[in-house]
Amino acid sequence: MKYSISIPQLDGDSFDADGLRTYLTRAEELGFEGGWKMEQAIGPTPFLAPMELLAWAAAGTTTLRLGVAVMITSLHDPLQLAATVTAVDRLSHGRLDLGVAPGGGRRKFEAFGVDPATFISSFTEGLQLMKAAWSDEPRVTFHGRFREVDDLPISPKPVQRPHPPIWFGANAAAAIARAVRHGDAFMGAGSSTTEAFATAVQNLRTELAEQNKDAATFRIGKRVYLIVDDDADRARERVLAGLRRIYGSMPGVDAVPVSGTPADVVRGLREVIDAGAQTLLLNPTGANLAEDREQMERLAAEVIPQLT
Structure with missing residues (x-):
């Protein structure tokens, strides 16, 4: 098992650079694999x-892997995003993990100039173009449905070869098949229940076998929203308040978090592990940086030791 922690990204009246810097330093001291x-x-x-905040975080960390789950890459220009990914990977000396997904029906595609009728095809082609940009070839030629590139010089390249690990977010059968075809790892959404994650893992393993992919090298993780509190009722109130800050009134979100006493949280996380998670992305839903720091300390001291 590997354990990562979420990096707080709520920004209030002013950016608390010193507070976030000490949070990241402490995450490394506590032994978290990634943020x-x-x-x-x-x-x-x-x-x-x-990505901009991960570039900032790279300057203040040395061992923490730096991940994003997930970038809705259908909303980004692939060559510009490829350059950004390369920059963050180089600034962190090869510590970037890139989560991707095409998005879904509730996305405001029109606001980004994306055709909702073709966003999945555009997403897949864009990912292929990004991989071409990251390849060892100094000049790139790519002829697709949406993009034409001829003998384009692209440098520098990412530190990690052939590119930073690509984590897919997916739920539907077709999306899981796409994840196996184009990705290196799978990150279950924080907005999905443990039961839904277990089903996705079963489908993922079936797809890995059908596509003759090595399941041992295809890592499976899940983001888990949580709050640890000695008062279980108060923990539930705190975690739901945090989810509403992120998702508003999205239906079903009340069913996804883990909360309660340390024993309650251990029990909930064990269920996620039993469902197939090899990496837990622990995501406290505190109202501010201080609350997230307190949660990280409690997770490291009172929860993770009972899981290992």
Whole structure:
């Protein structure tokens, strides 16, 4: 098992650089493998953009892997995003993990100039173009349905070869098949229940076998929203308040978190592990950086030791 922690990205009146820097330093001291962010380009929650913040985090860390789960890459120009990914991977000396997904029906595709009728095809082609940009070839030629590139010089290249690990977010059968075909790992969404994650893992393993992919090298993780509190009722109130800050009134979100006393949280996380998670991305839903720091300390001291 590997354990990662979410990187707080709520931004209030001013960016607390010193507070976040000490949070990341402490995450490394506590032995977390990685720190992850999410993307929410538009919405009422004041989230800092993930890749830019990961570039900032790279300067203040040395061992922590830096991940984003997930980038809705259908909303980005692939060559520009490929350059951004390369920059963060080089600035972190090869510590970037890139989560991707095409998005779904509730996305505001028109706001980004994306045709909702072709966003999946555009997503897949864009990922192929990004891989071409990251390849060892100094000049790239690519002829697709949406993009034409001829003998284009692209440098530098990412530190990690052939590119940073690509984690897919997926639920539907076709999306899981796409994840196996184009990805290196799978990250279950924090907005999915443990039961839904277990089903996705079963489908993923079936697809890995059908596509003759090595399941031993295809890592499976899940983001878990949680709050640890000695009062279980208060923990439930706190975690749901945090989820509403992220997702608003999205139906079904109340069923996804793990909360309660340390024993309650251990029990909930064991269920996620039993469902197939090899990496747990622990995501406290505190109202501020201080609450997330307190949660990280409690997870490291009172929860993770009971899982290992």
